[in-house]
Amino acid sequence: MDAYGPDGSVGTAPYTGLVPHTPKINQQLARYGVKFGIYRDGAFTERLFPFDAIPRIIDAGTWQTLERGLAQRVDALNAYLRDIYGDRQIVRDGVVPEDFAFASSGYLPQCVGIAPPDGIYSHISGIDLVEGADGTWYVLEDNLRIPSGASYPLIARSLCRRCDDTTFRRVPVVDNRDYGARLKAVMDHVNRGGINVVLTPGRYNAAYFEHAYLAEQADALLATPDELFCEDGRLYYRDASGMSRVGAVYRRVSDEFLDPLCFRPDSLIGVPNLMAAYRAGSVAVLNAPGNGAADDKGIYYFVPKMVEYYLGERPILSNAPTYLPFYPDDLAYVLDHADTLVIKDVAEAGGYGVVFGSSLDAAGLEALKRAVRAEPRRFIAQEVVDFTCLPTYMGGEVVPRKADLRAFVLSGATTTVWASGLSRYAREEGSAIVNSSQGGGFKDTWVLSR
Known part of the structure; x- marks a missing residue:
């Protein structure tokens, strides 16, 4: 369970030490452009992604269970993607109905027969969980296409340290500053020879801040579609200084816009012939196109069965x-x-x-x-899962608000779980809708080392 004491403390170290700094931290987040863009009624608007300095705190024992369960789940989902775009054995064995699996809007026939490097489809998975009132953790959704959110707790933790580093000397919190190194290791593992790039559709994307921030953290180049081109079955990056071959592209562009010669022909934010280079095996694409076949909310129903079918194990984490x-x-x-x-x-x-x-x-x-x-x-x-409220600082007082957790699982040489995560909370009293696109805010997630 979340490791809060009855008086709002963690052992002898109060978590409230950062609360007075909340306005200052939010001012810094705004200064750095930590905003979330929303398209609504044909218009693009940006707003600050509100941060609450009271973190979600997870004890070491609980985290160990979550870590094992999350890695198990993502391994099963990757096995399903290899299967559904390959031999389709799980369909032939009747575990997932054929007319259900292939009716998914995320299933892309264009991806059949393409073997991504090392058989990894979902390199960065965002798994949404909630903690029930009884202490049981439930998975609500699996996000395997282009899950966002890792940058927010990463920069928030950095700003919190800047405001009050004494808190982190008193509380045994696992350091979360290794996310960029983890992401780079995954990109390097599947790289087909060349540089790593983060492909962004540009300034007006809802998560543009994250694209730029993660590119910097992972020591990759941030590239817009006009800076990439394909020639002789390979992908290249071009700028004023010349051109470089690209070996791995962490794309933050939706499948249907990724390559106008393969998907939507009217896409202006894709790279022509990218899918041909990917099919030829000359470049790795993270996450793999076609992953929507496994993060369809209907397919979610079958994930516990996938764990048993592919891994021969009982699921550690439960679906709602x-x-x-x-x-x-x-x-x-x-x-x-x-x-x-x-x-x-x-x-x-x-x-x-x-x-x-x-x-x-x-x-x-x-x-x-x-x-x-x-x-x-x-x-x-x-x-309806009666999931826990977390103490949240709003309007000058601490109030309970519903919150979920997006955990980030990275699959490269091994499958690992980042000891942090994005805790999103509902800003409205009684609301269970925590999504940033629906007005939610976010917290850091502290995993205790002991």
């Missing part, structure tokens, strides 16, 4: 109790209990497409049921 309307029995249950469930559109992200049945009136509930009946593959339903 989930129903799949694709199955007739689950559909009947969902329709009968829609007023107590959370209904999620499997193709949505960022907190969009999430509906709490208890928040709807009779007409809204009936409309939701009609949508589920009409397109059962489009939805999953989950029991």
Whole structure:
């Protein structure tokens, strides 16, 4: 469980030492451009990603269990991606229904037969968890395409040290400054010969700050699409000083925009022929195109079965109790209990497409049921998990707010879990929607070393 004492302390070291510095830290975050961009109603706006200096604190024993469970889960998901774009044995064995697996909007036929370096599809995985009121940790989502968020606790911890380094001398917190080195090690491991680059669509992307910051931390070049080109089946970076071959590209561009000659022809933020170079094996692409086949919210239902199927192990971490309307029995249950469930559109992200049945009136509930009946593959339903609130400094006082945890798992020579993470909290009292795109804030995550 989170390691908070009854008086808001960690052992003899109060976590509240950083609270007075919260305004100053947020001012520094704004100065460094730590913002989150939102596209809404056809307009792009940026706002500060609000930071709360009271961290989430996880004791060493709990973290060891989470670490093993997260690595196990990502290993199984990588095995599934190798299989679904290869022999499809899990489908032939009936573990995942064929018409369910290939109906996923994230499944890309263009990626069939492409073997990424070392068989790694998801190099940087963002796994969203919550801690239930009973102390059980539940996985809510697996983000395997271009999960964002690692930069925020990284820079926040740096600013907290600058404001009050005595706190970190008193509290045995695992140092999180190794994320850049971990990311570089993963890129180097799959590099096909050449430099490492971070591909950003540019200044107006919602996570542009992170692209630039992580490129610096991982000693990689930050590149926009116009700075990259393919020639003779290889990818190159070009600037005023000349051109360099690229061996690994950490892309922060969605699949459908990545290569206009392979996916959307109207994309202006892709690199023509990138997929041809990737297929030829001359460049590694992190994360691999097509990973959406495994982070579809419907496929999430099958991940515990994947752990048993591919690894021969019992899952260490649990899914939230989930129903799949694709199955007739689950559909009947969902329709009968829609007023107590959370209904999620499997193709949505960022907190969009999430509906709490208890928040709807009779007409809204009936409309939701009609949508589920009409397109059962489009939805999953989950029991409402009563997850913990964390103490949060707002308006001059400490108040409880719901919070989740995005843990970052990196797969290279081995699968490792970064001893930190992005804890997102709901700013509205009683709300369970913590996503930054929905107005949430963030906390640092302290993993205790003992």
